[in-house]
Amino acid sequence: MFSKETISEDYKIIQDEICRGLELADGSAKFAEELWEREGGGGRTRIIQNGNVIEKGGVNFSAVHGKLPESLKKVLKTDQDDFFATGVSIVIHPKHPLVPIIHMNIRYFEMSDEVRWFGGGIDLTPHYVFEDDARFFHQQLKQTCDQYSAEFYPKFKIWADDYFYIKHRNETRGVGGIFYDKLTPDSSGLDWGSLFAFSKSVGRTFVPAYAELIKRNKDKQFTDAQKQWQYQRRSRYVEFNLVYDAGTRFGLETNGRIESILMSLPPQANWVYDFSPQPGSEEEKTLKYLKKGVDWA
Amino acid sequence: MFSKETISEDYKIIQDEICRGLELADGSAKFAEELWEREGGGGRTRIIQNGNVIEKGGVNFSAVHGKLPESLKKVLKTDQDDFFATGVSIVIHPKHPLVPIIHMNIRYFEMSDEVRWFGGGIDLTPHYVFEDDARFFHQQLKQTCDQYSAEFYPKFKIWADDYFYIKHRNETRGVGGIFYDKLTPDSSGLDWGSLFAFSKSVGRTFVPAYAELIKRNKDKQFTDAQKQWQYQRRSRYVEFNLVYDAGTRFGLETNGRIESILMSLPPQANWVYDFSPQPGSEEEKTLKYLKKGVDWA
Numbered sequence: 001m002f003s004k005e006t007i008s009e010d011y012k013i014i015q016d017e018i019c020r021g022l023e024l025a026d027g028s029a030k031f032a033e034e035l036w037e038r039e040g041g042g043g044r045t046r047i048i049q050n051g052n053v054i055e056k057g058g059v060n061f062s063a064v065h066g067k068l069p070e071s072l073k074k075v076l077k078t079d080q081d082d083f084f085a086t087g088v089s090i091v092i093h094p095k096h097p098l099v100p101i102i103h104m105n106i107r108y109f110e111m112s113d114e115v116r117w118f119g120g121g122i123d124l125t126p127h128y129v130f131e132d133d134a135r136f137f138h139q140q141l142k143q144t145c146d147q148y149s150a151e152f153y154p155k156f157k158i159w160a161d162d163y164f165y166i167k168h169r170n171e172t173r174g175v176g177g178i179f180y181d182k183l184t185p186d187s188s189g190l191d192w193g194s195l196f197a198f199s200k201s202v203g204r205t206f207v208p209a210y211a212e213l214i215k216r217n218k219d220k221q222f223t224d225a226q227k228q229w230q231y232q233r234r235s236r237y238v239e240f241n242l243v244y245d246a247g248t249r250f251g252l253e254t255n256g257r258i259e260s261i262l263m264s265l266p267p268q269a270n271w272v273y274d275f276s277p278q279p280g281s282e283e284e285k286t287l288k289y290l291k292k293g294v295d296w297a
Numbered sequence: 298m299f300s301k302e303t304i305s306e307d308y309k310i311i312q313d314e315i316c317r318g319l320e321l322a323d324g325s326a327k328f329a330e331e332l333w334e335r336e337g338g339g340g341r342t343r344i345i346q347n348g349n350v351i352e353k354g355g356v357n358f359s360a361v362h363g364k365l366p367e368s369l370k371k372v373l374k375t376d377q378d379d380f381f382a383t384g385v386s387i388v389i390h391p392k393h394p395l396v397p398i399i400h401m402n403i404r405y406f407e408m409s410d411e412v413r414w415f416g417g418g419i420d421l422t423p424h425y426v427f428e429d430d431a432r433f434f435h436q437q438l439k440q441t442c443d444q445y446s447a448e449f450y451p452k453f454k455i456w457a458d459d460y461f462y463i464k465h466r467n468e469t470r471g472v473g474g475i476f477y478d479k480l481t482p483d484s485s486g487l488d489w490g491s492l493f494a495f496s497k498s499v500g501r502t503f504v505p506a507y508a509e510l511i512k513r514n515k516d517k518q519f520t521d522a523q524k525q526w527q528y529q530r531r532s533r534y535v536e537f538n539l540v541y542d543a544g545t546r547f548g549l550e551t552n553g554r555i556e557s558i559l560m561s562l563p564p565q566a567n568w569v570y571d572f573s574p575q576p577g578s579e580e581e582k583t584l585k586y587l588k589k590g591v592d593w594a
Contacts, residue, residue, distance in 0.1 A: 034571075047570050168555050239539060252464075268528070269535075269567075271564060
């Protein structure tokens with residue numbers, strides 16, 4: 001059995017690959033790195049800003065350990081104190097309103113040999129939903145999942161629909177993707193080695209999928225109204241991350257490095273009171289797709 | 298003893314007064330009203346936008362009743378089901394970066410003759426802290442409090458410092474004000490009539506205090522850098538309201554009218570990665586004042 005050090009070392013390699021891939025896809029901006037340490041671990045926060053394509057994005061690696069707060073012990077139904085967590089987390093906010101926002105996370109959590117698991121996922125938040133792009137994205141994810149288990153994609157797709165859901169708006173954050181948590185041999189039927197390999201495969205699905213979506217959309221013309229709509233959709237992203245996202249909550253409650261946790265928030269977000277899109281518009285069509293249960297793959 | 302209907306009728310009158318007062322202070326924009334009803338009550342949402350002074354603001358009245366969700370029953374340590382809640386809630390986001398954001402709320406909550414209370418408060422969030430303005434604001438609040446009890450201002454000022462606190466940023470939302478909750482004869486030594494009168498006096502302190510702060514600052518010159526700083530400070534306001542604010546959480550969990558609850562969010566907010574103000578700048582001075590325990594009155 002590989003050690004937690006092996007996992008974080010491999011996650012670092014994946015972070016490196018992704019940063020190189022995103023710099024290539026952007027064509028102009030470069031990542032700036034900040035190494036940080038806290039009592040019990042540290043990380044490599046990498047931020048890319050003001051590029052050709054990417055307005056603000058982060059690709060973070062961290063490996064931290066510590067004592068679990070009482071509130072989280074209840075949520076995790078454990079009476080153990082010590083945790084180790086490592087992962088790579090990405091959020092990219094593009095400049096162009098027709099290029100989608102994307103999020104990816106792979107993580108490993110361990111409290112003991114008995115209590116440990118993999119988690120992660122990738123999901124897409126287009127400001128405007130293009131059916132072809134959503135289908136392509138889901139097919140890429142399905143392909144990765146199917147290499148490990150035929151049950152993964154259908155299960156993790158539904159999980160993403162349920163997880164990336166803005167309850168108070170009655171809309172999904174975007175067109176979903178895959179989400180999984182507490183993945184163990186017991187819950188999956190796969191051994192630890194396969195689960196680790198799956199985790200890395202998810203990480204390595206990110207760049208080719210997103211680079212293609214950038215290529216398809218980055219040179220399209222757009223209007224000022226589309227730009228305004230982008231700012232409004234970003235405000236929903238803020239609402240999801242601050243109200244519902246478990247990773248963000250975990251970071252805020254475990255006194256994590258705040259700028260690394262909140263790098264997921266967009267450079268600019270607008271709240272317009274009671275906005276309703278024009279009937280028949282592209283904006284209205286997008287809202288219609290922000291529902292659970294759309295079969296994209 | 299006055300009824301809950303009397304309380305909501307008087308709160309409506311206060312809403313009317315405040316809207317007239319804000320329109321006068323703005324000098325251009327008018328409130329647009331939406332009446333809404335849901336199963337168990339309704340409200341009057343009033344929004345003012347794109348004025349001389351006010352970029353986006355809401356003055357909401359509501360009176361709702363229903364069944365308390367299990368999660369809130371635990372928080373309130375009650376096993377009763379039915380609740381009634383009425384109140385007036387205000388958030389004003391000014392256009393001008395040197396005019397402060399302000400928030401006011403007065404509310405009454407009732408589950409039975411035994412379980413009921415008043416709550417509320419006013420607090421100020423300047424994008425730039427001006428000592429004279431903060432002192433004036435706190436003195437106005439102290440004057441109102443002192444008419445009812447010498448203990449109110451000191452107690453409610455500390456309460457506001459503790460409540461309007463963005464834990465993950467280790468900063469207060471602004472220069473505070475007053476905050477109180479579960480105010481009853483037992484907790485205050487005042488009879489119900491005096492508590493009701495106090496609640497209305499808090500409501501009537503809002504317009505004169507804010508109109509003065511508008512007058513002092515609305516014609517000052519400002520720079521583009523100050524405007525950018527305003528957008529960044531607004532992002533902290535978003536973080537507080539979505540992560541910590543009990544009223545917002547209550548609204549989201551009781552399936553409230555979402556656009557009325559989230560009218561508190563700013564028209565535009567910006568997140569800049571790891572921003573540090575220049576040493577000696579006005580921005581840095583402002584951050585130094587965003588601490589608990591500053592004696593403004």
